[in-house]
Structures are given as structure tokens and as C-alpha cells.
Amino acid sequence: SKSLKRKTMLDKFIEQLITEKNLSQEELNYxxxxxxxxxxxxxQTILSEGKIVKNIYFVISGCVRLFYNLDxxxxxxxxxxxxxxxxxxxxxxxxMPTQKNYEATEDTVMVEIDKDVLFQLMQSSISFDxxxxxxREKELTAYQQLIAHFITLSPExxxxxxxxxxxxxxxxxxxxxxxxxLGVSSETLCRIKKSVYEKQxxxxxxxxx
Numbered sequence: 001s002k003s004l005k006r007k008t009m010l011d012k013f014i015e016q017l018i019t020e021k022n023l024s025q026e027e028l029n030y031x032x033x034x035x036x037x038x039x040x041x042x043x044q045t046i047l048s049e050g051k052i053v054k055n056i057y058f059v060i061s062g063c064v065r066l067f068y069n070l071d072x073x074x075x076x077x078x079x080x081x082x083x084x085x086x087x088x089x090x091x092x093x094x095x096m097p098t099q100k101n102y103e104a105t106e107d108t109v110m111v112e113i114d115k116d117v118l119f120q121l122m123q124s125s126i127s128f129d130x131x132x133x134x135x136r137e138k139e140l141t142a143y144q145q146l147i148a149h150f151i152t153l154s155p156e157x158x159x160x161x162x163x164x165x166x167x168x169x170x171x172x173x174x175x176x177x178x179x180x181x182l183g184v185s186s187e188t189l190c191r192i193k194k195s196v197y198e199k200q201x202x203x204x205x206x207x208x209x
Contacts, residue, residue: 006037012060013037013111016083020131027125034117040104047088047102052095055112057086058135062108063172067101067180076180078146079105079169085135086110105173155184159192 010032017023023031037060040046046064047053057064059080066078066086077100080086088098092115122129149158159182162169169178179189 009037009060009109009111010035013058016058016060017131020134021127023125023127023131027121027128030121031113034113036112038110038112040108040110042104042106044104045101046086046104046110047098047100049099049101050097053088053092053098053115055114056092056118058111058113059084059086060109060111062110063105063169064102064108064110065105065173065177067103067177068099069101074101074180076177078143079166079173079181081166081168081172085132085139087136087139105177150183155182155188156192156195158182159189160196163196 013035014023014028014031017031038046038057040062046057049069059082061082064080064084064086065076066080067074067076069075086102088100090096090098118132122132149161153161162178162182173181175189176186179186182189184192
């Protein structure tokens with residue numbers, strides 16, 4: 001039933017949270033009372049540009065794509081997968097309309113918490129504040145790494161890095177979205193894949209001879 005599925009997903013959410021730090025039963029009860037479990041289908045919109053974001057989202061399972069609309073073209077900037085937090089910073093803090101769009105790239109389950117509820121819990125609980133800060137640091141580090149890779153690595157190197165660090169993304173998102181994320185066209189991504197495959201094949205043959 002839906003209530004059982006909701007309970008299972010809430011349990012999974014709590015498990016993800018307390019890998020960082022334990023919370024008291026009172027804090028857990030407060031969270032469970034205010035957390036909303038949301039189910040999204042593949043390609044379903046979660047948030048669109050122009051809206052003021054009022055919630056923080058935690059990805060329990062699935063994949064969410066962050067993209068911008070630039071002159072009618074979608075530019076994929078980031079992916080969120082199991083255990084990630086979605087925090088539309090400027091829109092949350094300054095109550096400004098967001099320029100970002102978020103959509104599920106496969107069936108996705110998220111926990112949604114009203115920002116005021118979250119801030120209240122962060123102020124009253126040092127443990128919860130530590131947990132959220134850890135989530136935010138992880139998100140910020142990933143953003144910074146992404147920018148550094150765009151500056152320092154070639155498209156092929158960015159592809160290889162993605163294969164090494166987040167290979168599961170290739171099963172969770174379309175080639176078109178991954179190409180956009182890597183800053184190349186779908187055709188270029190096909191050529192990169194072919195080139196990488198050929199190099200790996202030659203390397204294996206050289207090791208055998």
C-alpha cells in the first residue's frame with residue numbers, strides 16, 4: 001500500500017541521515033511528522049524556473065537532472081542521485097525566483113521538507129545542523145570539482161572521470177543529457193566513447209602480446 005511504501009521510504013531517509021550523526025527520538029519524530037515523501041516518474045518536472053523555492057529535497061532513490069534553459073536549449077548542469085540534497089540556494093535564502101529547472105531522469109523518490117521546518121530544526125539541534133552542513137559541503141565540493149574539470153580537463157578526460165567516479169549515471173540518464181553535462185554534443189560523445197573503447201581494446205591486445 002502507499003502508506004507502507006511511504007513508511008519504507010521515510011525509514012530509508014532516516015538511515016541516510018544518521019550515517020552522518022545520530023539524532024534523538026524526539027528529533028526523528030519531528031522529522032517524520034514534517035517530511036513529505038514524493039514519487040516522480042521519469043521526465044516529470046520537480047521544480048521549474050521562475051518559482052520561489054520553499055522546500056529542501058533529499059533524493060532517496062532515482063536521479064534528478066538540474067538544467068538551465070538558454071535560448072530554447074536545455075543545458076544540463078548537474079545530476080543528483082541516491083543520498084544527495086537539492087538546495088536551491090539563492091531562491092531559498094533570498095526568496096528570489098530560481099533560474100534552475102529540476103526533472104527526474106528515471107522513476108525517483110524524494111523527501112521534501114519545508115525550509116522553515118528545516119531551519120528550525122537546524123537551530124534547535126546541533127546534530128541535525130551538522131548533518132545538513134555535511135550534505136551541503138558534499139554538494140558544494142561536487143559543484144567546485146565540476147567547474148575545475150571544465151577548466152582543466154579535455155572532454156575525453158571528463159568522460160573518463162565520469163566513468164570512474166559515477167558510472168551508474170549512464171544507466172540513469174540519457175546520452176543526450178550526459179553529453180550536455182560534459183559540455184559536448186551527442187555526436188561528439190559517441191566519438192569519445194568509440195575512441196576510448198578503441199584505446200582500451202588496443203591496450204588489452206598489447207598486454208596479451
